[in-house]
Amino acid sequence: MTAALIGKSVSRVDGRLKVTGAATYAAEFEVPNLAHAAVVRSIAANGRIAIDTAEAERAPGVIAVVTHRNAPRLAYQPHKGLPDAAVGERLHVLQDDRVNHQGQPIALVVAETLEQAVHAAEVVRVTYRNEAAATDIKSVDPVLPTGKPAEWEIRRGEPDSAFEQAEFRVDQTYVIPRENHNPIEMFATIAAWEGNSLTLWDKSQWVHNVAEEIAAVFGIATDNVRVISPFVGGAFGSGLRCWPHVTLAALGARVAGRPVKLLLSRREMYYGVGYRPHTVQRAALGASRDGQLQAIRHEGHQETSTYEEFTEALLSATRFLHSCPNVHTRHRIAPMNVHTPTYMRAPGEASGAYALESAMDELAVALNMDPVELRLRNEPDRDESKDLPFSSRSTRECYRAAAERFGWSQRTAEPRSMRDGRSLIGWGMASATYPMNYAPASAMARLLPDGTAEVMSAASDMGPGTWTSMTQVAADTLGLPIERVKFTLGDTRLPRAPIHGGSMTMASVGSAVQAACRKARDEALARAGANNLEEAMKRSGQIIEATADVTPGDETKRFSMHAFGAVFVEVAVDPDLGETRVRRIVGAYGAGRVVNSKIARSQCIGGMIGGIGMALMEHSVVDLRNGRVTNANLAEYAVPVHADAPPVMDVIFVDEHDPHVNPLGVKGLGEIALVGVAPAIANAIFHATGKRVRQLPITPDKLL
Amino acid sequence: MHPLVLERPRDLSAALSFGAQAGRNDAPVEYIAGGTDMVQLLQEYVRRPDRLVSLAGILDDGIEIGPQGLRLGAAATMAEVAAHQAVVEQFPLISQALLNSASPQVRNQATMGGNLLQRTRCPYFRDIGYEACNKRAPGSGCAALDGENRWHAVLGTSDDCIAVHPSDLAVALVALDASVELRGTGGDRSVPLSDLHRLPRDTPHLEAVLEPGEVITAITVPATTAGLRSHYLKVRDRASFEFAVVSAAVAIETDGARIRQARVALGGVGTKPWRLPNVETALAGADFEPAVLRQAAALAAEGTRGRGHNDFKIELMQRAIVRAVEIAGARR
C-alpha cells in the first residue's frame, strides 16, 4: 500500500508534455490528405446577402466554395445539450441568405493549403442588403425569458414595502461589459468522413455533446461520430457548446470528399464561440440601523441573440448568500443582433456578485459598519430561498481565516485614509459562492498483470488539472504508486463523462473513477484471494476491467449545496494618473475536500487573476453602431499579464467535511475562485479613493 | 494574405531599386524588417502590396556612441538598444521607452526602423470589416470620429483622421532632438525626427516623408542630450505589454532646484510623436512646485480636440507631464 494520495500536492502528470510541446492539440493532429478551410464572415449585423464566388472558385488550390446557394441541406434535427440555450434554435450555417449578427459564417472555402483557402475566402464578393440591427442594449427593451416565468422573477416576503421602510438604503446600477474568454488556443476542428462515419479532432470541453450535436445536424447516428480532444489550451467555458465552426469543418470535409481542418483566427474568436454577456444590474438593499438586511431587490438584464435565449445564474446567489426576509429578483434578456453568448468562468455568479457585493459594501459605508461585520450579521442558518439546510457552509470560517491572514483589523475605515508614498491604498472584501454541481458520470478501470492500471473517462481538461487529479484519485483508490496509473480522457470511445464545466468534473468524474477503481480492486482481490492488489494483479495474470457509473441521489432535495468563500484585496491607486494595481489578494474557500493542494491553489490563483482582468481591464469594445468588436485581438483586448499579478496571492482552504455532496466530498473550485474578486477590487478602490465606480472595467479614465 | 512576391535583395542598393515606398498606405511595394507589424497587416488584409522587399541582413544593426552622440543602426532590435550599456547610462529615456514597449518576444524581433514606421493601432484601420478609413482607403471616411475613440488622438487631428502614432520610442527620440538618416537611390539625407511623420490633414494615408525607395538607415541622437535627467512615463490599462493610453517623455537640465531647460513630448495623444515647445518654455526657470508644474503642463492642452471617449486624455496628459517632470527632477 502506498500513502494516501488524495489531498497531496502532486505536480501535473501532463506538465512535461505541455511544456515540451509534446501534447497534441486539436489543430496539430496529422491526418493524411488534409485540406484546409477558411470562413467568410458577415460584416453586417442584420440583413440579407448575395454572394459572388466566381473569382474564389478560380483561385489557386481551391477545392470547393460552399455558400447557402450550393450547400447541402443539413438535417438540423432537434438537439439540446446542457450548454445550449433552453429556448430558441441554434444558428444554421449556410442554409439561407439571412445574416443576423456580425461575423456570422456566410461561406466556406476549402483549398489545398491554408494560405490558398484564406486568399480565396478574401475574394468572395458579398453584397449586403442591410436591415436595422439591434446592437446597442440601451435601445432594446428587456423581456423575461420565454416559459417558466416563475424561474426568472422570484419574490419572497414583501420586498417593495420593506425596502421603502428600511432606515438605510442603497439603490444603484452596475454595468459589466461583454467579455471574451480569450483562451490561448484558438478553436480548431479536423473533420474526416469515412462513408457515414465521422471523426472529429476538436477543441472541446465535452466530447459527447459534440458527437450528439453533429449527429443531429447531419442526421446521422451518434455512434457514427467519434470526437477526440485530449488537450484543451484553455477555454473558460467557450468550449462547452458545440459551435457552428464544427459543423462547417464537417460540412467542408463532406463537400470536398477529404479530411478538412478549420482553425479560427484570433479575430474570429470574437465572432462565434460565445462570450460573457454585457449585463446591466440594479441592486437595492435596505437595512435597519444595526445592519440587518430588510430587503433585497436585484434585477438584471443581459444581451442574448435574436435566435436563442441565453441565460445565466445572474441572480441566484442573491437569494441565499445573505439572510433577508424580503427578496425580489428579476432576470431579463435583451435579444439583439449578436451571436449567442455563453458561459464564461463562473457565469452569472461572478457577474451577479459584482453587483450584490458592491451594494453590500455601499450599505456598509452607509451604516458606518465594517463590511465583514455586516456580512456576519446577515449570515443565514439555512438556504432561505429553498428553505433547506446547507450541506455545509463555512462562510464564517472563511471571513475569519482570510481577514486574519490579510491583517484586516489594521484597516482604517475612512476612504483615502491609507497611503503608501503617493499611492492611495485601499482594502476591500467580498463574499463568494458557487453551486456544487454533481452529474452522472462513468469511468472504467483496467488492471494489468504487470502491476499497472489504466483508468479512463471521456472527461476534459481545459487546464484545471483533470489529468492529474483523476490519476491521483485512481492511484489512491487502487493503492498503487501514481507512476503506475495511466489516466485517459477526451475521446467519445471512453465511458461518458458530464460536461467539463460548472466546476463539476472533480465531483462527478472523480467519484466515478473512485467507484470504478474500487470495483476493479475488489474484483482483483477476490479473484486472487489476496489482500494486496499488486500481488493479486500479478497472481491473476489476467486483465481485470470494471466500469462504474455514479448518479446523484436525492441530496439536492434535502440540502442546498454550494461552495463559499471570502476574498480580501489590497489595491494601490495612483491618485493623479488613475492607475490601479492589485497588491495582495487573500482568498479563503470552503469547498469541501481538496484533492490536490498544488493544483487547487493554481486554480484559485488563476481565478484571482481572471478577477483582476474583469475588474480592471477586460472589455470587448463593441461598436454600438454596427455590433463589431473593435478590439478583437490580444493587443487591444487587455487580459492581465504577469506584471498585473500581485506578488501576494494567498489561498486558504478551510477544513470542510461534507458527507452529503458526492462520494468524494468535493465541491469544485474552478469557478468560485473568480467570484467576488471583481467586487472586492472595486470595493478596495472605493476605500482607496472615495470613488465608487459602478461600471467595469475600472480603467484610469474612470478614476481621474 | 494577398499573394505577393517576397524579394530578398543581397545588398541595400539592390533593395532601393525596387522603389518601395515606406510610410504610406497605398504603396504597391513595401519594405519588411522585423515583420512584427507588417505581418499582422498582411494577415488582416490591411496592407496588400504586390511585392515585399526584405531588409533582413542588409541594414546596419550597430549601436555606437561617440563625440557626436548616439547612432542606432536601423536594424538594431528594440531589445539590443534597450539593454545597451551606453544607452542605459547616457540615454536612459530611450531605454525606458523601449522597455515599456511591447513584450520581450516582440522586442527581440522588432527593429528601430520598423518601430518608427509601424502603423497606427486604430481598430478601424486594422479591421477591413469597416469600409470607412481614410488612412487605409483614401476618401472612404473615418469610422473613428463618431465611433469607439478612446484610443484616439487629441492633438494634431484633422476631420479626416484622428489616429494615434503608436511608437513609444519615437516619443523619447523626438524629445531628445533625434534625427533619422535616410538613404535613397538619389543619395543620403538626414531628417529631424519631428519632421519624419506627417500630420494627417486630408491625406492620412501619407504617414512619413520618405521618397520612393528610401529607407531609414540609422537614428542619431545628439550628444547634447546625453546624460540628462529624464523619465518616460507610460499610463495604461494594464501594467505591461500594452500601447500607451498616455505617455510623457521628459528630459531636463537643472540649475540647483530649478529647471534650466526642459524637453517634453507626449505619446498616445498625438497623430505623430508630439513635442511641446510651449510647455518647455514655461518650465524653463521653474522650480518643482506642483502648482508651477501644473500651470506649465496646462499649456499642453492648447489645440486639443477630443472626440468623446478620448476627452479624458486632455487632463490625463497634463498630469502625466507633471509626474514625469517630478520623477526626472528627483533623479540624481
Ligand SMILES: Cc1cc2nc3c(=O)[nH]c(=O)nc-3n(C[C@H](O)[C@H](O)[C@H](O)COP(=O)(O)OP(=O)(O)OC[C@H]3O[C@@H](n4cnc5c(N)ncnc54)[C@H](O)[C@@H]3O)c2cc1C
Ligand atoms: C503585441 C504588440 C505590442 C506592441 N506594443 C508596443 C508598444 O507598447 N510600444 C511600441 O512602441 N510598439 C509596440 N509594438 C509595435 C512594435 O514595436 C513594432 O511592431 C515594431 O517595432 C516594428 O518593427 P519591425 O522591425 O518588426 O517592423 P516591420 O513590421 O517589419 O515594419 C514596420 C513598418 O516599417 C517599415 N520599415 C521597417 N524598417 C524600415 C526601414 N529601415 N526603412 C523604411 N521602412 C522600414 C515597413 O515597411 C513597415 O511599414 C507592439 C507590437 C506588438 C505586436
Ligand code: SF4
Ligand atoms: S482615425 Fe484614421 S486610421 Fe482610424 S479610422 Fe479614422 S482615418 Fe482610419
